[in-house]
Amino acid sequence: MIRKLKYPDPATWQELVKRPVKDLEELEPGIRETFKLVQEQGDEALLQLAEKFDGVRPESLLATAEEIAGAGAELSDELKEAIQQAYSNIELFHLQQKEEFNPVETMPGVKCWRKSVAIEKVGLYIPGGTAPLFSTLLMLGVPARIAGCRELVLCTPPNKAGKVHPAILYTASILGIERVVKAGGAQAVAAMAFGTESVPAVNKIFGPGNQYVTVAKQLVNKAGVAIDLPAGPSEVLVMADEAANPAFVAADLLSQAEHGADSQVILLTTSEDLLQQVGVELEEQLAQLPREAFAAKALENSVAIVLNDAQEMLRFSNLYAPEHLILAVQDFESIAEGVINAGSVFLGNYTPESAGDYASGTNHTLPTNGYARAYSGVSLDSFIKKITFQHISPQGLQSIGRTVEVMAEAEGLQAHKNAVSIRLKEV
Incomplete structure (x- = not known):
């Protein structure tokens, strides 16, 4: 049962706020082996590892269009209504996070602005083992759709019958997600990071998971694939x-x-x-x-x-x-x-x-x-890149040019100065 303390000395608080410690580094060698297998054998590795860890080799790695479309029939009307209501509330909240950034004239003739651009391909990992977290699919899929991500790849482990939980498939259907991969664990993270025959490599991976998924996400992040956040x-x-x-x-x-x-x-x-x-x-x-x-x-x-x-x-x-x-x-x-x-x-x-x-x-x-x-936490911004733009007119270059020349020369970067100076001769 929960430990009870009364009026602990503030000097001890730093120790009290520590989380239960796990040495996750010991998992890395096994996860790297999984990565190697997926990179070398692709889809076949995912099927083999599903058989090893999930106790089933799915007939097909991808959920069929019929499986996705028919999932709603396996759920109660009450649950489907609840999912739809949650979808609506989550959508409304995240729609308010859209930003309009108007151009700013920092000096006469010098205009700067910023544009939000969706991340093209995102991978969503949804646990399906001890608890099929279809709610997490809403939390990730709704802002991804609002952001305008071009491709969403969903990975979730199959059950003992080689199927995906119908609530996850139904939620995928209302989000318009067509690529549902029956793969869990570190192998799913590897597939989304490196790509296989059926799973396109993505630019950013989202979603919670067990300790193996957590470490796998950390490792692909080191390899250059973005992740949502440390979790x-x-x-x-x-x-x-x-x-x-x-x-x-x-x-x-x-x-x-x-x-x-x-x-x-x-x-x-x-x-x-x-x-x-x-x-x-x-x-x-x-x-x-x-x-x-x-x-x-x-x-x-x-x-x-x-x-x-x-x-x-x-x-x-x-x-x-x-x-x-x-x-x-x-x-x-x-x-x-x-x-x-x-x-x-x-x-x-x-x-x-x-x-x-x-x-x-x-x-x-x-x-x-x-x-x-x-x-x-994850928000609309998690699925978006912010790209800055600027335009300088001839008048603007005359306004700002000397400032840039002086700063570049002070840093010893003559080519930077020259890029301005050569233009100033023409205006």
Whole structure:
């Protein structure tokens, strides 16, 4: 069960914010072997590795058009309506992220502007093992479509029958994704990075996964293929005061703990009574979960801490830099103003983190493991390159030319100076 601490010395906080340590480097040799196999044998390697790791050799590596079109028939109308509603909310939120950048005349005759251009080919990795994350496909596919990415490649592991989960296929169909590859793990990342007969090499790879996928993404990033962001096990930090509902708090903690045994949850509270009540709720609710074993193991990596006041909680949270931050406190609006390190923030007692995971509209692909100190979550910008343009008229060159000549000469770059000087003679 979750470890409990009361009023720890701030000098110990740096140790408390450390995540469960895993030495992922030991996985690299095996993943490099997988990369080599995929590069040498292409589709055949993906089929062999599906048989080895997923327990099935699919009849075809790609989901057929009939499989994709027929997936909706295997889902309830209620689930399809929920997916459509989530799609609508996510689309609305991400549409607001479009930017128009008007040309700026920095000097007379010198105009500069910026243009957003979609990344041409993107790869989406969607886990399908212990939990088929069709919600993640929405989070990645919707902004990719809004951005205008020309080609979307979806990789997801097959089930024991060699099929893709119908909810993933249905979501792919409403996103207009036609290339669905039945491949998971490091081999799927390799296929999207290097290409095979059926899988085109992409420019950027998105999506969560297990430790093998995480390391594979890091390795292809070193090889020059962009990835969405550094990501590891899921995590949540809940700030709660005496006005919080213990059952709500326990449910929020467990909603992240059930992701996997390597997840971590943190409770910060100013109330010793609440700490005890949440502990009781955790035991009762945990016993009812189908994924009890995963959640119980995650709680062993987790901690509940009593601190003196809201400002102490805020300082600890900003040091921890959580993927998800829930402010179950009375003055959540003022506390929220002080948040500087978090992936996504959920305000008040009636804003569960799971709303953001599925359907409120914000993106749930977020930085973990403290990377929220420097990284943002996935957004429309993640699928876009910003290209700058400029145009200088003869008048503009006369305005700015001497400035450039002086600076280039001071740096000892005579050819840079000459590129301006030779033009100034003609204007």
